[in-house]
Amino acid sequence: MSMGHRDGTGAQGLIEVDLGRVAPIVCGRMSRSTILVNVHGPDHPGISAGLMDVLTATGADVYDIEQIVVRGRLTLNVLIGVDGETATIRDLLLFGWEQRLHIEFEVVDPLPTPMKPMTVVTVLGERIGPDDFGAVARAIADGGGNIERIFRLSRYPVVSYELAVSDGDMHKVREQLIVAAAERPIDIAIQPEGLERRAKRMVVMDVDSTLIENEVINLLADEAGVGEKVAAITGAALRGEIDFEGSLRERVALLAGLDEAALKRAAQRITVTPGARTFIRTLRRMGMKTAIVSAGFTRFANALAADLDIDYSLSNTLDVADGVLTGKLAGEFVDGPRKASFLREIAAREGIVTSQVVAVGDGANDLDMLAAAGLGIAFNAKPVVRERADTSVSVPYLDAILFLMGVRRDHVEAADAADPNFDQGQLIDLPGIPPV
Numbered sequence: 438m439s440m441g442h443r444d445g446t447g448a449q450g451l452i453e454v455d456l457g458r459v460a461p462i463v464c465g466r467m468s469r470s471t472i473l474v475n476v477h478g479p480d481h482p483g484i485s486a487g488l489m490d491v492l493t494a495t496g497a498d499v500y501d502i503e504q505i506v507v508r509g510r511l512t513l514n515v516l517i518g519v520d521g522e523t524a525t526i527r528d529l530l531l532f533g534w535e536q537r538l539h540i541e542f543e544v545v546d547p548l549p550t551p552m553k554p555m556t557v558v559t560v561l562g563e564r565i566g567p568d569d570f571g572a573v574a575r576a577i578a579d580g581g582g583n584i585e586r587i588f589r590l591s592r593y594p595v596v597s598y599e600l601a602v603s604d605g606d607m608h609k610v611r612e613q614l615i616v617a618a619a620e621r622p623i624d625i626a627i628q629p630e631g632l633e634r635r636a637k638r639m640v641v642m643d644v645d646s647t648l649i650e651n652e653v654i655n656l657l658a659d660e661a662g663v664g665e666k667v668a669a670i671t672g673a674a675l676r677g678e679i680d681f682e683g684s685l686r687e688r689v690a691l692l693a694g695l696d697e698a699a700l701k702r703a704a705q706r707i708t709v710t711p712g713a714r715t716f717i718r719t720l721r722r723m724g725m726k727t728a729i730v731s732a733g734f735t736r737f738a739n740a741l742a743a744d745l746d747i748d749y750s751l752s753n754t755l756d757v758a759d760g761v762l763t764g765k766l767a768g769e770f771v772d773g774p775r776k777a778s779f780l781r782e783i784a785a786r787e788g789i790v791t792s793q794v795v796a797v798g799d800g801a802n803d804l805d806m807l808a809a810a811g812l813g814i815a816f817n818a819k820p821v822v823r824e825r826a827d828t829s830v831s832v833p834y835l836d837a838i839l840f841l842m843g844v845r846r847d848h849v850e851a852a853d854a855a856d857p858n859f860d861q862g863q864l865i866d867l868p869g870i871p872p873v
């Protein structure tokens with residue numbers, strides 16, 4: 438056993454104990470001491486219970502406990518208060534020897550650490566290498582922030598970690614992190630930690646290029662033989678380069694004459710974004726309301742809402758006469774401001790404040806709604822949207838948004854496994870799962 442007080446006074450000490458070699462302890466004070474006990478070694482059931490038995494017998498108070506198990510290796514920290522540390526340390530050493538665990542002790546300041554406002558930094562990517570993580574840690578340090586906790590939320594379809602950060606200049610940390618994310622294939626989200634983050638109750642999504650991988654107007658234009666022309670206008674509109682309403686009406690006019698069969702063929706080419714079903718199923722299990730709002734078209738959006746069990750749907754309506762499209766829109770026009778007002782309307786109807794709403798979109802016409810929500814997420818978005826949203830996701834999986842909301846992937850999977858109505862065949866093997 439090695440034992441020593443680093444400063445020689447006994448007020449701030451560190452005692453390290455080698456496994457299995459116990460010798461009498463000769464130091465100690467009879468005043469109440471605050472001791473940080475660190476236990477590490479192979480995990481097995483009963484360690485915490487046994488440790489608490491020892492502490493109970495020695496009359497210790499427990500002030501704090503944190504534990505994590507990685508690859509079967511336990512790290513357990515317990516902050517205790519004791520009268521006379523010698524007896525307690527001796528009993529804990531014996532316990533560690535019996536349990537084949539390393540136990541270290543440090544006498545710490547008895548004053549509790551003041552509560553600090555925390556910021557949550559979520560890092561996600563297909564792969565997060567040490568260089569990526571290093572860039573994140575450096576960005577936080579450069580802003581004066583301190584990483585207090587790190588937790589892995591998922592390893593597929595993306596790897597994601599949640600970091601609790603205290604102190605520092607969060608504006609500077611944010612700026613540094615945006616630079617780090619821009620230079621690397623990772624996404625980084627920064628949110629204040631607190632009840633509000635945990636209290637999200639509704640998710641409002643765009644449809645085209647968000648919930649689905651397509652732009653339906655382009656699929657319809659293909660049927661009308663004007664695919665390339667319309668796709669070019671759609672691109673410019675979604676980048677915010679041209680007037681949205683005028684350009685949409687112009688494109689819809691080119692669809693005049695399309696019949697039911699053409700609309701059905703277009704519908705069959707729609708592909709739901711990977712992870713969309715997992716995302717929505719999980720939100721529902723969490724008791725959250727879901728909505729889609731789209732400048733696309735009612736017959737497609739409503740079918741998606743029914744298929745995916747989405748609570749609210751608002752979109753534009755293609756005018757039909759004598760079984761064919763007239764080239765006009767019917768009813769109210771859904772543009773960017775209308776998307777935002779719809780978000781506010783349905784939130785109010787559900788008794789939800791907008792700070793509890795998450796909005797997800799990719800186009801310039803989504804910016805108003807992203808700004809209206811408590812958390813606006815640019816999903817594989819056009820640059821103008823990425824720059825102005827609260828945060829952005831560039832991996833092509835919609836369920837990656839769950840990790841920004843602090844959801845753990847293993848909880849999603851456990852809920853699927855426990856659901857007798859869930860078709861396990863829906864789960865697909867994803868390539869590129871790291872060996873962890």
Ligand SMILES: [Mg+2]
Pocket residue numbers: 643644645646647798799800
């Ligand atoms: Mg879109």
